[in-house]
Amino acid sequence: MIPQQFEYSAPKTLDEALGLLAEGAKPLAGGMSLIPMMKLRLASPEHLVDLGRIKDLNYIREEGGAIHIGATATHQDVLSSPLLRGKCPLLAETAAHIGDVQVRNMGTIGGSVAHADPSADYPAALQALEAKIVLKGAKSERTVSAEDFFVDTFTTALEPGEIVREVIVPIDGDGTGTNYQKVLQPASGFAIVGVAVRVRKQGEKVTLARIGVTGLSNRAFRAKEAEKALEGRSGSPAEIQAVAALVGQGIDANSDLHASAEYRLHLTAVYAAKALATALGRIA
């Protein structure tokens, strides 16, 4: 219940924060993953840099045809943002599945993404959205795709000293439908599996299919074979079933107390089908 001692800084500017991080300090955003780990002494950083006071990290805005979400935007900010609800509803819908009211009030998109919990919700949506993640260090800034960002369990493309500065998600016009489906690990509220689907249709044909999956394996990923199998088709119930069956194919699935690998793979297909059907049904 008691964390170890640490030094604390709460800089007002990003540059100041990055300077401290370059010296080996660790960033603290919403703290929803880090602080419980510190209390159980599974994490013991010596120096924490609180990003919460940096005003220009907390925003959700439209810019250059995309939506930019600052690292310290909370899950509540995301799920209630009129901009996201209108123009990128998948992210808002996914945020509503994270944790609980209190966790959503504190937890941030930057913190969640950087933590890269393999059963977190956001990564599925970010994969399906082909989101870009902007990483900033003291001397550099670079943008990586969600696909390249999530490397392994609790492992991302972040280099030491870098933080997630913002997440960029696309604005999809008419003809696009999205959905996030989640199987809840009933004790923790994390995803046993989560499937995010983003589909676009022209006439009767699916022109774009993006499927992001979380919880199934060591990292969130895009189910590209399944995406390919759907593109060019109409999205009939039979096609949905066939596509859903491909989503977990070839994946080395996690196995734990709450779901064996076999069951997780099965759930992936079941919930992928639900997500596909719902997303297709939502195409305006």
Next chain:
Amino acid sequence: MATTTITKTEKLVGKRIRRREDPRLITGTATYVDDIKMPGMLYAAILRSPHAAAKIRSIDISKAKALKGVHAVFVGEDTKNAGAVPCGASLPGLRVPHHNLLAIDRVYLVGHPVAVVVATDRYVARDGAELIEVDYEPEAAVADPEKALAPGAHAVHPQWADNVAFTFHQEGGDVAKAFAEADVIVKQRIVSQRLIPNSMETRGVVADWHAADRSMNLFTSTQAPHLVRSLVAQILGLEENRFRVVAPEVGGGFGAKIQTYAEEILLAWISMKLQKPVKWIESRRENFLCTIHGRGHVDFYEIAAKRDGTITGIKLKIIQDLGAYFTVLTPAIPTLSVLMMPGLYRTPNIQADIVGAFTNCTPTDAYRGAGRPEATHGIERMVDMVAAELKMDPAEIRLKNFVRNEEFPFPTATGLVYDSGDYSAPLKKAMEMAGYDQLRKEQVEARKQGKLMGIGLCAYGEICAFGPSPATPAGGWESATVKIEPSGQVTVLTGISPHGQGEETTFAQITGDELGVGIDDVLVLHGDTSLVPYGIGTFGSRSTAVGGTALYYALQDLKAKVKKFGAMLLESEDVTLANGQCTDNKTGKSVGFKEIAAAAYRAMKLPPNTEPGLLATHFWEPPNFTFPFGAHLVVTDVDRDTGNVSIRRYIAIDDCGNILNPLIVDGQVHGGVAQGIGQALWEQAVYDDNGQLVTGEFMDYTMPRAHMMPWIESGHTVTPTPVNPLGVKGVGEAGTIGASPAVVNSVVDALSPLGVKHLDMPLTPEKLWKLISAGSNA
């Protein structure tokens, strides 16, 4: 639902009255143990074993001792003469392991306390604990009771190679004949898994020793403060009359706070050593590992029946997972299962055997229901299996075998005497509320469409109101003291120790009605051994049935005395006490309660042979247990694709005798049902082969949350008990006892078209999905 506003003339018992204890709780001003602060108070943190079985080669406390703010560090060698954790249960041939406060040369379970650090605050104490270096030599462990009993298993206690703590045998009637003459015999292994009680408040202790007058104040989150006092004072060799135990506000117990724990003894010992008040608050992780667990049964059932559904005999073998040590009731719990193994049925022939197995796990003990949920789960599953075998409706077989109304008091094959009942009434009521026949028709249609819909019944009986003293480990009576203050206000001191059950309200209702005063004039105090003469505590659905009855009799004594003073003041010989007045039956003149109280204390004049003051104490010894009963009916739908169970309807009909406050009774049923559904669907303490508790945090142990619970349609039938004058039986455990078999029976019914006959808990979606997918492939 509206609550009732009380006037002095209105009867209080039976009303939906909002609770008297709530104002402090809803404003955050109640005082739980961790809210207590004392000048100079130190904080203790306990270092616990990460191994389930290991030798301790050495412990180095030097770094911890050197840490600024650390006052002391103690290890097992320091406390080895301070006594041991007590076990109150006794069975013939019972092997009782010596349960040291801190491990000495070996650890026997993960969480075994190894050292304690005492420091200026809880942060420093925890830092100090982290600095202790223990050199362990880990050994193989055994964490499963069946594996523990297998030849060659690791011996939990080296001196007892077979891991058998005790065996127990009981029989009644002629079970051999029943089985020889049976038309059908059904056998099944049934597991009631290990559960973690998880009261929202963990345990905690503040010990405050005053050397000058050799007195101890011990504040502890307990259900039984007097038992803690008697035991800890005795263990530490202290004078009981100078040892005060206070159960302040207690944030739930569910049986897990009946015990006297190592920390209560240890903290008292430390306070004496350091001459300072010391606090220890259990973390949730510690609560998972170090507070008792519940259930942990592997049962082997055999039932003999006639073709017409008459159940003629039951054989039961119980393997009880005891854990590494005993707490106060550990070995006694499965014997309660044996007592209740016939359920509500007339079955005259029983045979039971228990093997108590040591494992390198947390001790099991009383968890809500304590032995009776296991028994009810077993018999109610078995009855369903017999019905299925005989192609009978599960309601019909129950109605056929129930003890009949004219048979009460009914002696059971296990040696009990069931007090009163109308066992078919709640079942019929539940079926009527559900529209049972219609549901069965709907089920036929659903099955035609391949849907998995289940209807589950459970008819449960309980043994409550513990209990006659000869049948309990520590006395089964209860005490009450009632004082009328000189102002006329009434103070009740009760020996029970409620921690959410609402007796500050229900006892005020009883008192108000008996004395004819308003509920606002009554104050109910409890949980402080320096206030209450003595008491047994709150557990086993006993508080109102036993403690309330003690109160009732104390009130009768007091009423007699009030009347004497009233008669004196009215100069009459024939008076009635009602509505806060004593009235002369001849003249109609009356004198108020306040005047009488004032006169009794002022004592200018006294009635003949009467002492001043208005106080009465009654210790009540119950002549029997009470036997509440009821029926649950659960409609479930199982999703073929995922194995998810959804509860469409949950009907709970309880008969707890007379109902003092329906609002509180409903609350008790709801909470009980949540814990029963929790066991049926989600909860399980899982150990790996090394004795590590895999479900050792809320991250992995599934507690029922608001969105997981169905709406509970509750109802009642009322069959008063003749055991006590209030006619109350007890309701604290009813919901839990009825719920797990009702849910499991419903899901087994849903899956029965696939050939499923039995399922062990918890009914996780994966478990069901595997059966469904195997069935649909077949």
Next chain:
Amino acid sequence: MTETINVSINGTTYSHEVEPRLLLIHYLREVVGLTGPHIGCETSLCGACTVELNGKAIKSCSIFAIQCDGAKILTIEGMAADGKLHKIQEAFWNEHGLQCGFCTPGMIMTTKQILDRNRNPTDQEIRHGLDGNLCRCTGYQHIVNAVRAAARAAGA
């Protein structure tokens, strides 16, 4: 190694020296003396410690006091005003929405958040809104009734 924080709690401003690692729940309970918020776990899953931080319900066991410098905090102790219970407190009392009372301060603060955002929630919205708060006593049914009653009392 301490720093000064200034915090407004239930309308009163406090200034204290704190260690960075001091959790808000311990600050409230041990330093300020507000023991209404409780500690029921260390994994941010029970919600007994819920308080309002700048108008939002949060778990005070999962934030450091130092992060709250300059913040406005409302705890259960600040819910009743002028000697009058808050409507949510009244509703929990009337509906028997509590038994042992340990989870209750957190439940009430979360209920406030639910109703601040949705004046007339459905049962399902209430139950999901309470996802972050464990109760072991009530089976939640009377709590759901209490939230409903509070919504009604607030004129939903």
